[in-house]
Amino acid sequence: MGHWIKDLTTEQYQLIYEEPVYAKNLYLDQAPYGHDEYRREVTDRQIELMQKRGIWVRPGQGDAG
Secondary structure: OOOHHHHOOHHHHHHHOOOOOOOOOOOOOOOOOOHHHHHHHHHHHHHHHHHHOOOOOOOOOOOOO
């Protein structure tokens, strides 16, 4: 896996962030998560959300076209 995120265009970013991806004010009423908890509670959920929206495709499930 490379660092492909740097290669996205402005138009691609617009599609990704058309709707909110991350929770607003996540730590307003709680202490910040630790690494494992953050991955489980934030990162994994956001990956799943982006997959449902068709923004991010699981490896091996994309169009090899």
